[in-house]
Amino acid sequence: MNQTTQIPALDDGYHYKVMRRAIDVLDQAEDQLSLDQVAAQMGMSSAHFQRLFSRWVGVSPKRYQQYLKLGQAKEMLRDRATTLEAAHEVGLSGTGRLHDLFLRWEAMSPGEFARQGEGLTIYWGWFDSPFGLALVMGTEKGICGLAFAAEMGEEAAMQDLTRRWPKAVFVEDPMMLRPWVLTAFGAQDGALDKAPLFLIGAPFQIKVWEALLQVPSGYVTTYSDIAASIGNPKAVRAVGTAVGRNPVSWLIPCHRALRKSGALGGYHWGLPVKRVMLAFEAARAEA
Incomplete structure (x- = not known):
């Protein structure tokens, strides 16, 4: 496998790769996941994950999942x-x-x-x-x-x-x-x-x-x-x-x-x- 260049944090310890993984998890989920469920998979507290995700994507994980529905x-x-x-x-x-x-x-x-x-x-x-x-x-x-x-x-x-x-x-x-x-x-x-x-x-x-x-x-x-x-x-x-x-x-x-x-x-x-x-x-x- 070729070496992958990781894009560094946006600011304040933002973990870029973690947010990419979170998007993958939300996209692949058959049912809507709770904030606690996604945060646990990312190894973060719910509050910390919500702040990071919202700062990067612009909306909460719950709202983002609504955009992934088939009729979007x-x-x-x-x-x-x-x-x-x-x-x-x-x-x-x-x-x-x-x-x-x-x-x-x-x-x-x-x-x-x-x-x-x-x-x-x-x-x-x-x-x-x-x-x-x-x-x-x-x-x-x-x-x-x-x-x-x-x-x-x-x-x-x-x-x-x-x-x-x-x-x-x-x-x-x-x-x-x-x-x-x-x-x-x-x-x-x-x-x-x-x-x-x-x-x-x-x-x-x-x-x-x-x-x-x-x-x-x-x-x-x-x-x-x-x-x-x-x-x-x-x-x-x-x-x-x-x-x-x-x-x-x-x-x-x-x-x-x-x-x-x-x-x-x-x-x-x-x-x-x-x-x-x-x-x-x-x-x-x-x-």
Whole structure:
């Protein structure tokens, strides 16, 4: 197993990995757990655990569990959907902290993309995250890949990203990526220059990913809205494919794209991960 870089405490002895474990426990529970039950599994007193969890997620463990119910996606689509055309006009794009942090991005040129990463050095490392073990990759220009291994496993996640750029040189260097990852997962506040994105994809894919960056945290959109926003309303299926090929999960928020029916649709890194991400963001938006 590769060495995992643990993201340090947020503040006041906050245990980042413990909060990630708590989210896993809540997500996997068949019935709603009491505060005492979850705190006991974390090895903490109920009061201490409640304070830490609420500070990180924004709501109590009990309230967070309500966001994990199966109907949450449909409720978000009904109550918190936004068309991409209107997002900037009403100021929604400024409400999502991640959107603000990662607005500065750069895309590889079509010619460079066609060379399949030839001449490109991509650094990589494993990190703990609120959504399980994360594989992060980046060039000197910014993060270009972020995969989650909770559902597919570490080997499959590594193969998934590396085969996207088969001619690149891959170098394990988590410390090079660490400042960007700290900002990405909220372990420290960072300026724009600390967490840039470097998008590696075909021109149509990049247009779709750029549209996803306009969806603020705590809101959702549909594949058809994305297609309309990029000027190709009939390309819903192609949009769905491009969303599924997004290499930078969480930061380019493909988890915020739903079907018109309110169904979650697919998610490349596993539907349980998508469900937890939506619950996490909805809880923070309410807080």
